[in-house]
Amino acid sequence: MTYPTQPTASHFINGQYVEDTDGTPIDVIYPATGEVIGRVHSATPAIIERALDAARNAQAAWAAMTGTERGRILRRAADIMRERNHDLSVLETYDTGKPYQETSVVDATSGADALEYFGGMAATLTGEHIQLGEDWVYTRREPLGVCVGIGAWNYPTQIASWKGAPALACGNTMVFKPSETTPLCALKVAEILYEAGAPAGVYNVVQGLGDVGAALVTDARVDKVSLTGSVPTGRKVYAAAAAGIKHVTMELGGKSPMIVFDDADIENAVSGAILGNFYSSGQVCSNGTRVFVHRDIKEAFLSRLSERLAHAVIGDPQDPDTSFGPMVSERQMNIVLGYIAKGQAEGARLVYGGKRLDKNGFYLEPTVFADVRDDMSIAREEIFGPVMAVLDFEDEGDVMVRANDTEFGLAAGVFTRDLARAHRVAAGFQAGTCYINTYNDAPVEAPFGGSKQSGVGRENSKTAIEHYSQLKSIYVRMGDLEAPF
Ligand code: NAD
DSSP states (O other): OOOTTOOSSSEEETTEEEOOTTSOEEEEEOTTTOOEEEEEEOOOHHHHHHHHHHHHHHHHHHHHSOHHHHHHHHHHHHHHHHHTHHHHHHHHHHHHOOOHHHHHHHHHHHHHHHHHHHHHHHTTOOOOEEEETTEEEEEEEEEOSEEEEEOOSSSHHHHHHHHHHHHHHTTOEEEEEOOTTSOSHHHHHHHHHHHTTOOTTSEEEOOOSHHHHHHHHHOTTOOEEEEESOHHHHHHHHHHHHHTTOEEEEEOOOOOEEEEOTTSOHHHHHHHHHHHHHGGGGOOTTOOOEEEEEGGGHHHHHHHHHHHHTTOOBSOTTSTTOOBOOOSOHHHHHHHHHHHHHHHHTTOEEEEOOSBOSSSSOOBOOEEEESOOTTSHHHHSOOOSSEEEEEEEOOHHHHHHHHHOSSOOSEEEEEOSOHHHHHHHHHHOOSSEEEESOOOOOOTTSOBOOSGGGEESOBSTTHHHHTSEEEEEEEEOOSOOOOOO
């Protein structure tokens, strides 16, 4: 099968596509059919060496450019990404199986937003002047050096851009390793940055499984590691980075609560629950998968939810009318089917869906469980699929304790018409990203990231600059210097 903008080799290093067929083959599988649509090769030690060398060698000259020059390149890359949105979205859909209806408005577009935002910011990055009487200190905001980005499979273009844009704006270079499940899109990000004028070696992509990620993280040439992945992987990568005292950003998993009070607009709350559970077939880290619904409106909520789920258009993700696509892989589909079986075995009430579709590809029905208890597996563990757990509550104080009773702290949402309650609840959530009467917005202007085990650091917004740069303080004495002897 051929498809538009197909990358021509496995890796992108030093401004060109590079192949090394000695690396273990990784099949690219189209989730909508199960067909193999391409093959890349895992990076060999020689490829890893070339990529890290390229990034290290390019860094000083890239950092020596003015912020305005670097920013212009990033903004040009944003323009190219937007011009090619259609082809990039088709490719994203082949990589992930997410419907074109989503990829055409979320993936390359949000990658472009990050490139534009941090491109605009590059020229504004400065240190400060601190007067100390006659003497003074000034600070320089300096890049960290070589950054490694490691991606998950749910948003391959977005993750490659969200990490690359602030890193490059600050004068760092990057070696990015996409998930082995979705290897294609990051190559396009690298190609576009190079075409926009980023010098060779500034942004490189290598393929591979966890072992390649681990080799990158432990290399002495690497100064910073930014991972998007699960909590168990985060623990390993954080520990490996700690051995070299490297900077880290960890964007990890979640099991986020969404609380629907009895005064909520039910239609909006149902919309929030749909967006926060079934977008990208539920494969979104910040999803609000524990939906606490006030007992008085539970049945109304569930019946309206079921009515609206019946309108999901499940099918060919390249068809713009399709609104619900397959799972990313057979493996992920089977993990989710396992949780659906557990939900039933542990006594939750299956209200909607629950089955695999009788067609090629890795399709599941959107699935809703009600009468879920806090101790059930489907209420405690991240499923990363289209499975919503609806739990009852009556009292605000009680539901807040239950909402926060989790190791995760990525996101949380509340639906209510009571303004004071909305802000009180948002303040009480132990989560990095909270929503009031909305869910899963992630504009580049706002910080995004998790608390507790869901992560360290933040992506997007001005704050991301803190995670890709460091301050140097320079003390200046104007007069004579006295010493005790
Ligand atoms: P994963 O943890 O299995 O893999 C993530 C990446 O880490 C992959 O590229 C993988 O090859 C690499 N990796 C695995 N072991 C490694 C090691 N020892 N050293 C270095 N790299 C290693 O995650 P996944 O299944 O690809 O993605 C799903 C997970 O990602 C979910 O938990 C989801 O919540 C999370 N996620 C978080 C965010 C966020 O922003 N917080 C966004 C998307 C996904």
